[in-house]
Amino acid sequence: MARRRGGLLALGSELWAFMRMRKKWWLGPIIVTLLLFSALIVLTEGSAVAPFIYALF
Numbered sequence: 612m613a614r615r616r617g618g619l620l621a622l623g624s625e626l627w628a629f630m631r632m633r634k635k636w637w638l639g640p641i642i643v644t645l646l647l648f649s650a651l652i653v654l655t656e657g658s659a660v661a662p663f664i665y666a667l668f
Contacts, residue, residue, distance in 0.1 A: 628632055655664045 626642070630636060651664065655661050
């Protein structure tokens, strides 16, 4: 049994291997967009910038 790296690094490497082997390159922009939106939500939660972010959507 191979020793696995833990955490997000393992998830990222497995996702990259899946996309490379199966030629699913269209998943890349979707994943990047989801990561950016989730970072935007986390960083603006409870801040003074939040009303301006909500106005964009």
